[in-house]
Amino acid sequence: MTEIAPQPGIMEIAPYVGGASNVDGVENVVKLSSNENPLGPSDAAKEAFRKAGFSLHRYPPSDHGALRAAIGEVFSLDPQRMICGVGSDEILALLCQAYAGPGDEVIHTEHGFALYRIGALANGATPVEVPERERVTDVDAILAACTERTRLVFVANPNNPTGTMIPEAELSRLAEGLPKQALLVIDGAYADYVEGYDGGARLVETRENVVMTRTFSKLYGLGGLRVGWGYAPAHVIEVLARIRAPFNLGTAALAAAEAAVRDTAWAERCRTENTRLRAWLAEALAERGIPSDTSTANFILARFASREEAEACDEFLKSEGLIVRRVAGYKLPHCLRITVGDEPACRRVAHAVGNFIEGSR
Numbered sequence: 001m002t003e004i005a006p007q008p009g010i011m012e013i014a015p016y017v018g019g020a021s022n023v024d025g026v027e028n029v030v031k032l033s034s035n036e037n038p039l040g041p042s043d044a045a046k047e048a049f050r051k052a053g054f055s056l057h058r059y060p061p062s063d064h065g066a067l068r069a070a071i072g073e074v075f076s077l078d079p080q081r082m083i084c085g086v087g088s089d090e091i092l093a094l095l096c097q098a099y100a101g102p103g104d105e106v107i108h109t110e111h112g113f114a115l116y117r118i119g120a121l122a123n124g125a126t127p128v129e130v131p132e133r134e135r136v137t138d139v140d141a142i143l144a145a146c147t148e149r150t151r152l153v154f155v156a157n158p159n160n161p162t163g164t165m166i167p168e169a170e171l172s173r174l175a176e177g178l179p180k181q182a183l184l185v186i187d188g189a190y191a192d193y194v195e196g197y198d199g200g201a202r203l204v205e206t207r208e209n210v211v212m213t214r215t216f217s218k219l220y221g222l223g224g225l226r227v228g229w230g231y232a233p234a235h236v237i238e239v240l241a242r243i244r245a246p247f248n249l250g251t252a253a254l255a256a257a258e259a260a261v262r263d264t265a266w267a268e269r270c271r272t273e274n275t276r277l278r279a280w281l282a283e284a285l286a287e288r289g290i291p292s293d294t295s296t297a298n299f300i301l302a303r304f305a306s307r308e309e310a311e312a313c314d315e316f317l318k319s320e321g322l323i324v325r326r327v328a329g330y331k332l333p334h335c336l337r338i339t340v341g342d343e344p345a346c347r348r349v350a351h352a353v354g355n356f357i358e359g360s361r
């Protein structure tokens, strides 16, 4: 037995498993398992990425000034309160590293994103799971779970994998009710899909205990580049800036993200198309006997009669070249999470689910 051991908590982490992207022996596979934008990034972002190829011998800027300025202009936000990271995953990890250690509690909701728990355990803190109400974040349950040891509260809004969200007034009530040593982190990975929702930005600006995280991986179609950002009160930005690696984001990633956020027409087009096809897919699945909660994101959580039925449908879809996501790890064993693909993909998946149900019920 070696005496070389990691910090407490680390071996309790179940390694994260990403969405699959191929099926052995099946061609024409459509990946609907990682909530990627089926239309891809804007042409402006691809062009900026290509151009960055000519200056790869230069270190990138460490202050991300141009990207923060662009985000600030587009969303009417203060660039001074922003931090950019290697995906929003890095911002979530930095928050855990900075604010949660042994003896501290980190709250996440029942069906919340896996990284909140991983971030807590990686730093020796204790993850605390709080029930949701019918797959919706329950503010009262979160407030009831708070103790003097609570340091972070993670709420994804819209939530993954449920697709549901709570109104801004509820987020505000949550922030108001937290114990004074606790920080509310509103994960806005899917906020870009919601018309007229600022992801919690105004709440950040008016309070000292709220942080918002955002990403270029979903609506902006840049999951392969790894760019995210956080919006936070000055005291939090000052803390995170001390522990972030100075050159965390490369030149090409910074340039592509800046071009992507400025191309508001492409973002709008992707949002509109997602809204249209999401409604179509939900309706098509419901007609085939598979209900789902009203989704506000770029995926649908399809509910089956049982775990067995969900798994059998997943196997059938796979054999048809359609990769969706099992979510038993999120305590939803009877569900499958299906990314809203392009129109042919949505039609294929609805058709295949229909065939499966017809042949099995």
Ligand SMILES: *Cc1c(COP(=O)(O)O)cnc(C)c1O
Binding pocket: 035, 086, 087, 088, 089, 090, 113, 156, 159, 160, 187, 189, 214, 215, 216, 217, 218, 223, 226, 227, 228
């Ligand atoms: C996809 C996703 C993220 C974003 O991850 P990136 O690191 O920015 O790619 C964050 N939170 C949730 C809930 C997500 O689903």
